[in-house]
Amino acid sequence: MKPYTEMSREELSNELAALKKEYKHFQSLELHLDMSRGKPSQDQLNLSMAMMDVLDSNSDLTCEDGTDCRNYGQLTGIDEARVLLGDMMENNPNDIIIYGNSSLNVMYDTVSRCYTHGVLGSTPWCKLEKVRFLCPVPGYDRHFAITEYFGAEMIPVPMTPTGPDMSMIEKLVQEDESIKGIWCVPKYSNPQGYSYSDETVRRFARLKPAAKDFRIFWDNAYGMHHLYDDHQDYLIEILAECKRAGNPDLVYKFASTSKITFPGSGIAALATSPNNMEDIKRQLRHQTIGHDKVNQLRHVRFFGDIHGMVEHMRKHADIIRPKFEIVEETLEKNLGELKIGSWTKPLGGYFISFDSLPGCAKAIVARAKKAGVIMTAAGATWPYGKDPNDSNIRIAPTYPSMPELTSAVQLFSLCVRLVSAEKLLNEMKAEQA
Amino acid sequence: MKPYTEMSREELSNELAALKKEYKHFQSLELHLDMSRGKPSQDQLNLSMAMMDVLDSNSDLTCEDGTDCRNYGQLTGIDEARVLLGDMMENNPNDIIIYGNSSLNVMYDTVSRCYTHGVLGSTPWCKLEKVRFLCPVPGYDRHFAITEYFGAEMIPVPMTPTGPDMSMIEKLVQEDESIKGIWCVPKYSNPQGYSYSDETVRRFARLKPAAKDFRIFWDNAYGMHHLYDDHQDYLIEILAECKRAGNPDLVYKFASTSKITFPGSGIAALATSPNNMEDIKRQLRHQTIGHDKVNQLRHVRFFGDIHGMVEHMRKHADIIRPKFEIVEETLEKNLGELKIGSWTKPLGGYFISFDSLPGCAKAIVARAKKAGVIMTAAGATWPYGKDPNDSNIRIAPTYPSMPELTSAVQLFSLCVRLVSAEKLLNEMKAEQA
Numbered sequence: 001m002k003p004y005t006e007m008s009r010e011e012l013s014n015e016l017a018a019l020k021k022e023y024k025h026f027q028s029l030e031l032h033l034d035m036s037r038g039k040p041s042q043d044q045l046n047l048s049m050a051m052m053d054v055l056d057s058n059s060d061l062t063c064e065d066g067t068d069c070r071n072y073g074q075l076t077g078i079d080e081a082r083v084l085l086g087d088m089m090e091n092n093p094n095d096i097i098i099y100g101n102s103s104l105n106v107m108y109d110t111v112s113r114c115y116t117h118g119v120l121g122s123t124p125w126c127k128l129e130k131v132r133f134l135c136p137v138p139g140y141d142r143h144f145a146i147t148e149y150f151g152a153e154m155i156p157v158p159m160t161p162t163g164p165d166m167s168m169i170e171k172l173v174q175e176d177e178s179i180k181g182i183w184c185v186p187k188y189s190n191p192q193g194y195s196y197s198d199e200t201v202r203r204f205a206r207l208k209p210a211a212k213d214f215r216i217f218w219d220n221a222y223g224m225h226h227l228y229d230d231h232q233d234y235l236i237e238i239l240a241e242c243k244r245a246g247n248p249d250l251v252y253k254f255a256s257t258s259k260i261t262f263p264g265s266g267i268a269a270l271a272t273s274p275n276n277m278e279d280i281k282r283q284l285r286h287q288t289i290g291h292d293k294v295n296q297l298r299h300v301r302f303f304g305d306i307h308g309m310v311e312h313m314r315k316h317a318d319i320i321r322p323k324f325e326i327v328e329e330t331l332e333k334n335l336g337e338l339k340i341g342s343w344t345k346p347l348g349g350y351f352i353s354f355d356s357l358p359g360c361a362k363a364i365v366a367r368a369k370k371a372g373v374i375m376t377a378a379g380a381t382w383p384y385g386k387d388p389n390d391s392n393i394r395i396a397p398t399y400p401s402m403p404e405l406t407s408a409v410q411l412f413s414l415c416v417r418l419v420s421a422e423k424l425l426n427e428m429k430a431e432q433a
Numbered sequence: 434m435k436p437y438t439e440m441s442r443e444e445l446s447n448e449l450a451a452l453k454k455e456y457k458h459f460q461s462l463e464l465h466l467d468m469s470r471g472k473p474s475q476d477q478l479n480l481s482m483a484m485m486d487v488l489d490s491n492s493d494l495t496c497e498d499g500t501d502c503r504n505y506g507q508l509t510g511i512d513e514a515r516v517l518l519g520d521m522m523e524n525n526p527n528d529i530i531i532y533g534n535s536s537l538n539v540m541y542d543t544v545s546r547c548y549t550h551g552v553l554g555s556t557p558w559c560k561l562e563k564v565r566f567l568c569p570v571p572g573y574d575r576h577f578a579i580t581e582y583f584g585a586e587m588i589p590v591p592m593t594p595t596g597p598d599m600s601m602i603e604k605l606v607q608e609d610e611s612i613k614g615i616w617c618v619p620k621y622s623n624p625q626g627y628s629y630s631d632e633t634v635r636r637f638a639r640l641k642p643a644a645k646d647f648r649i650f651w652d653n654a655y656g657m658h659h660l661y662d663d664h665q666d667y668l669i670e671i672l673a674e675c676k677r678a679g680n681p682d683l684v685y686k687f688a689s690t691s692k693i694t695f696p697g698s699g700i701a702a703l704a705t706s707p708n709n710m711e712d713i714k715r716q717l718r719h720q721t722i723g724h725d726k727v728n729q730l731r732h733v734r735f736f737g738d739i740h741g742m743v744e745h746m747r748k749h750a751d752i753i754r755p756k757f758e759i760v761e762e763t764l765e766k767n768l769g770e771l772k773i774g775s776w777t778k779p780l781g782g783y784f785i786s787f788d789s790l791p792g793c794a795k796a797i798v799a800r801a802k803k804a805g806v807i808m809t810a811a812g813a814t815w816p817y818g819k820d821p822n823d824s825n826i827r828i829a830p831t832y833p834s835m836p837e838l839t840s841a842v843q844l845f846s847l848c849v850r851l852v853s854a855e856k857l858l859n860e861m862k863a864e865q866a
Contacts, residue, residue: 037505039504039505040504042501045501045503045504048503049490050490052488052489052490052492052494053489053490055485056485056486056489057482057483057485057486059485061485068475068478069695069697069698070478070481070695070696070697070698071472071473071478071695071696071697072470072472072691072696072697073697100533100534100538100724100725101533101721101724101725102721102722102723102724104720104721104722105533105720105721108719108720108721109720112545112549115549115559116545116548116549116559116583117582124559126548126549126557126559126560127559142719142722145718145719146719149550149716149719150549258505262502262503262504262727263503263504263505263722264502264503264504264505264506264507264722264723264724264725264726264727265502265503265725265726265727265728283582285578286541286575286578286579286582287537287538287541287542288534288535288537288538288541289535289537289575289696289697290535290697291533291534291535291697292533292534292697292698292725292728293697293698294695294697294698295698295725295728
């Protein structure tokens with residue numbers, strides 16, 4: 001089929017009529033499918049059921065250092081968990097704090113602490129006239145929600161396949177002392193699945209922010225989440241690079257096992273420099289006596305070591321790789337020649353990012369919803385939920401089953417065609433009027 | 434033996450010499466005992482080991498409402514856990530949010546939220562010139578540490594066996610709009626083990642604070658922690674009483690299973706009015722997608738229902754009751770007639786509160802430490818760690834074994850006698866000089 005943009009008004013009208021018929025057919029199927037969030041599927045969750053067996057009433061719940069995991073203590077986590085998550089995050093165990101069940105919670109608490117108590121003795125952000133955050137776009141809605149909730153002004157920075165626009169970032173942070181942070185998902189980014197290039201990471205580590213309390217919020221959510229054995233993205237480790245660049249305190253790095261074991265019942269961690277670590281501990285000791293050590297021990301004993309975790313992640317990959325592939329194939333088959341949309345083809349992570357013709361995303365998502373397929377809200381990938389082009393849509397292929405996903409992407413493609421054809425026809429009409 | 438205060442200088446000198454000899458003997462034993470914190474003993478932890486068996490790889494981790502506990506979701510906790518902790522806290526499950534592993538964390542987060550975002554639309558506390566908190570004394574050091582960390586000015590309010598001085602509280606909150614909160618441990622208080630009388634609770638519910646954003650931080654940490662089957666304290670349920678008094682939004686109520694199952698691996702909860710609940714949820718949804726539901730389910734299936742929890746608490750009581758009794762007996766035997774100290778005799782909770790002669794507490798704790806017994810730091814029960822009388826010492830009898838505890842309390846009694854005798858002798862010398 002030829003591109004919609006090259007079709008005559010009549011051709012497009014005929015196409016639209018056929019699409020509407022097809023859409024009615026989909027509506028008659030009464031689908032109830034959810035592609036809105038990056039949730040593991042039941043098959044993936046089943047991979048970790050054996051973790052429920054590693055501790056039982058006969059287990060010795062004592063750590064290597066003699067700590068009884070059943071009692072109070074260990075503010076920064078048990079040593080074994082710091083070693084395992086250190087290997088996972090490619091950081092020194094001493095630079096790691098193990099937290100509770102969610103890295104989102106750690107990120108929220110980190111921003112909150114900056115607001116109430118500042119960074120390494122700086123003025124608390126709540127006492128400042130203005131706090132600004134840089135937000136690579138498209139990005140992760142829950143990141144933006146945190147900074148919006150705290151009243152930070154969010155400045156979008158365009159993403160590219162090698163990471164955010166570094167020239168823009170370098171200029172902004174150097175000029176504007178009110179810029180206090182930037183949200184990054186450096187590997188298999190949310191939603192595009194891009195990984196930051198070596199040059200990008202090097203330039204991040206060499207930022208010269210006007211604000212001494214500027215921090216990079218480095219959410220390495222998908223560090224382990226490759227789709228392929230042989231074709232993987234590697235990232236320069238940011239803390240080490242910052243240290244080499246003479247900027248050791250620039251980064252807060254976050255990760256969790258949410259999409260490794262059970263979302264909401266995993267363990268989360270923060271890695272940062274010794275200075276930042278001491279700063280955080282001054283706060284943390286008032287917030288808790290320690291996080292859930294039994295669950296830390298459960299994770300350590302389940303995986304054994306980082307190799308065990310890597311092997312476990314291959315099983316996840318085996319389940320979700322076909323899902324990414326079916327989405328990409330279906331989009332290619334249905335939209336490939338039409339020039340009404342483009343999408344990313346990540347090597348890992350949880351999302352595919354789709355860009356429609358400008359001004360179509362909201363309508364596409366609404367159409368999909370009316371036929372029973374829930375997508376991430378259009379605009380969600382931008383600060384304040386406002387995509388100025390109304391074109392970006394995040395596709396989350398992991399949760400539905402393969403048959404469900406196939407139907408959902410077929411419907412999605414149909415909605416893209418339908419809305420795009422309508423748009424182009426309306427433009428033709430407007431031109432002729 | 435006659436009271437020290439009635440001894441002659443010679444009698445006291447002889448006594449002191451004998452005590453010093455005895456102290457040396459204790460030093461030669463090279464004790465390493467810890468009575469500093471309210472930690473369950475290993476025997477108590479063993480009571481919950483069967484909880485490690487209730488979930489295994491064959492378990493269905495689905496809630497009654499169909500929620501898969503292994504995946505994201507359920508911001509306020511699973512229904513079953515809200516029912517169980519509702520029964521535990523004597524609140525409607527709908528008024529309960531289940532949190533993570535620690536009520537301290539919930540209290541910290543609650544204070545933090547008030548600082549960054551205010552209460553039901555009030556000015557965030559961080560924007561105010563002055564925030565004051567009322568602190569019944571002696572009280573819980575970790576409460577005071579939170580408000581100190583946020584820069585609140587803490588005003589001590591004397592405790593009595595029926596609760597804090599309500600006349601003082603009523604007057605202060607009515608007069609001073611900068612008073613935003615009060616820390617309460619209403620049942621088996623930390624450290625005295627006092628429970629608030631009906632009148633105290635009634636008056637709390639009828640406070641008329643000048644500040645609309647004043648809240649009672651009601652830490653019901655020991656609601657289930659009775660020592661005796663037949664002799665227990667009952668408390669008027671504060672949320673219900675506030676509702677009856679037309680003050681429904683006055684209270685944040687906290688509890689956890691830390692001293693029921695495993696400290697640090699239990700579940701915590703907050704109970705409050707529907708208005709406060711909505712206010713909190715507006716924040717909570719930015720902080721987390723949900724707390725650890727697998728652990729919530731584990732707790733629910735372990736206890737079955739509130740009766741199961743009550744039976745479980747009887748086993749705790751059987752272990753710790755003899756410890757409270759040996760402390761009380763030993764103190765009575767060694768100090769009963771000497772008029773150099775008094776102590777509480779709680780029916781529940783985790784602590785016994787000891788009051789020495791004024792100006793002796795720090796010295797007593799230091800002496801005990803030099804002979805190998807760690808007590809809670811003197812002063813810790815007061816805001817800023819400053820006990821103006823230097824007399825209050827918190828005794829935490831649960832963690833040591835019975836033989837250890839016996840040695841520790843004997844040594845403690847000896848230190849009380851030694852420091853008191855020294856003090857009285859010094860006073861005599863000063864008078865004669």
